[in-house]
Amino acid sequence: MSATSSSLFSLAPAQSLIQPRRHLQSPTSLSLSASPLPSLKSNRQPNLLVCSSSLNGQEGDAAKDKPIELRFPAFPTVIDINQIREILPHRFPFLLVDRVIEYNPGVSAVAIKNVTINDNFFPGHFPERPIMPGVLMIEAMAQVGGIVMLQPEVGGSRDSFFFAGIDKVRFRKPVVAGDTLVMRMTLTKFQKRFGIAKMEGKAYVGGEVVCEGEFLMASGSGTA
Numbered sequence: 001m002s003a004t005s006s007s008l009f010s011l012a013p014a015q016s017l018i019q020p021r022r023h024l025q026s027p028t029s030l031s032l033s034a035s036p037l038p039s040l041k042s043n044r045q046p047n048l049l050v051c052s053s054s055l056n057g058q059e060g061d062a063a064k065d066k067p068i069e070l071r072f073p074a075f076p077t078v079i080d081i082n083q084i085r086e087i088l089p090h091r092f093p094f095l096l097v098d099r100v101i102e103y104n105p106g107v108s109a110v111a112i113k114n115v116t117i118n119d120n121f122f123p124g125h126f127p128e129r130p131i132m133p134g135v136l137m138i139e140a141m142a143q144v145g146g147i148v149m150l151q152p153e154v155g156g157s158r159d160s161f162f163f164a165g166i167d168k169v170r171f172r173k174p175v176v177a178g179d180t181l182v183m184r185m186t187l188t189k190f191q192k193r194f195g196i197a198k199m200e201g202k203a204y205v206g207g208e209v210v211c212e213g214e215f216l217m218a219s220g221s222g223t224a
Contacts, residue, residue, distance in 0.1 A: 161218075
């Protein structure tokens, strides 16, 4: 629609340049040649609006007719669960990352955790209201940070990766069974000599922040 609109309106200036050249005999002819331009715009603009509204209506009807299971695309897979298991040392029931959907080597990673009623922590937290524990959200985010750190671009090793500290953590909304936790971890500072990395993390459900904080990660010998 935008292409049609621009082509129609660009016609008016072209005519205004051509018409004066045809009537160069007197100033009167110049004024007459310019006068049809407003009527040209007014005659065509309503047609454009009608076409636009009709197309928008058709798109809206098509969206309503489309089944809900076909309206939302799936998250992409950049690193699958088998590759995650090759990077992280964690195993059931403590591997809390299901898929990496975006990865910027040595800079950031975005991953998802599908929260299901079958997660082993729900029977005790809580039987009547299944809420994902905040400490496990932090752990899941730290594991995403580990995926950033343990890559060759950063020089980490799965045999020497530790969660060293957290700061400014805030829990905004509860995460319940059925949610998809989307976690972004961004490396903000890395001291290669000491193997210390500082990261910023945010977790989302449905596009809303549910948890955020600053993370301190360590590689090399440690006790944690």
